[in-house]
Amino acid sequence: DYHLKIYSISIIILFISYIIGFVFGENATGGKIDHQYIKEIIEGFTQNFKDYFQNYHNRHSPVFYILISFFKKINLSIESIRFFHFCLSLTLIYCFYKCLEIKFEKLNKIILLAISSLILLSPNFRTLSIWPQPIILATIFFVISIYFFLKFQKSVNKNEKFKYALINNVLLIISAYISPNFSIFIIYFFYHYFLYFNLRKKILYLLLLNIFFSLPAFYYLFGMEKYLNFF
Numbered sequence: 001d002y003h004l005k006i007y008s009i010s011i012i013i014l015f016i017s018y019i020i021g022f023v024f025g026e027n028a029t030g031g032k033i034d035h036q037y038i039k040e041i042i043e044g045f046t047q048n049f050k051d052y053f054q055n056y057h058n059r060h061s062p063v064f065y066i067l068i069s070f071f072k073k074i075n076l077s078i079e080s081i082r083f084f085h086f087c088l089s090l091t092l093i094y095c096f097y098k099c100l101e102i103k104f105e106k107l108n109k110i111i112l113l114a115i116s117s118l119i120l121l122s123p124n125f126r127t128l129s130i131w132p133q134p135i136i137l138a139t140i141f142f143v144i145s146i147y148f149f150l151k152f153q154k155s156v157n158k159n160e161k162f163k164y165a166l167i168n169n170v171l172l173i174i175s176a177y178i179s180p181n182f183s184i185f186i187i188y189f190f191y192h193y194f195l196y197f198n199l200r201k202k203i204l205y206l207l208l209l210n211i212f213f214s215l216p217a218f219y220y221l222f223g224m225e226k227y228l229n230f231f
Contacts (some may be wrong), residue, residue, distance in 0.1 A: 007113065007117075015090075018086075018120070018129070022086050025130070026130055028126060042065055042069050054224070063134070064178050064179075081132070085136070089136045089140075090129065092125075093117055094116075096119060097112055103150055137178055138179030141172075141174045145169075148167045148168040149168045149192075151164045162202050165206060169210060173209075
């Protein structure tokens with residue numbers, strides 16, 4: 001098929017350009033400069049976690065940097081972590097495609113693949129995949145949470161619906177811990193859950209789940225007075 005060949009060639013060229021960008025440390029939107037600062041944060045968590053956590057002052061959640069510091073403690077180099085993050089970033093295309101596949105199930109799959117691949121044209125995505133920052137990992141969890149929300153909408157089985165709603169919430173919580181910006185979407189999801197479950201026990205379980213996991217975040221922001229980081 002002609003269109004499939006064109007699509008395949010275009011994607012291969014884009015992927016090769018990404019690999020070249022990674023190898024040569026492409027710095028299209030300033031990610032390399034931020035990376036130097038990020039390395040200092042990771043080193044701080046690696047060397048003295050407790051003191052650095054208590055004195056951490058940054059508008060980004062510390063979760064991503066803490067996660068990387070654990071990998072560094074088991075003797076993985078920053079470059080190895082950067083390469084793993086680079087490979088992981090590209091899975092966002094597949095996650096987005098799976099969402100489109102559910103939402104637009106009647107559309108040609110090649111069209112859906114082409115749409116999902118448009119992510120590769122984003123200069124910000126390109127830079128953030130080459131130079132790790134929290135937003136890519138958080139976005140991956142967020143997009144997967146959308147996938148299960150779409151599964152919730154499509155399912156006609158009540159037990160399945162609750163299972164998908166539960167997975168959606170857990171993934172959104174993880175996403176919000178990595179990048180708090182995504183927490184606002186719980187309002188949208190809960191609006192739809194409330195319309196379906198009303199005031200039955202299942203909506204209460206979902207509510208309690210979110211309250212429980214929001215407590216550490218609230219303690220971090222207000223108990224440790226880290227809300228000042230965002231001003």
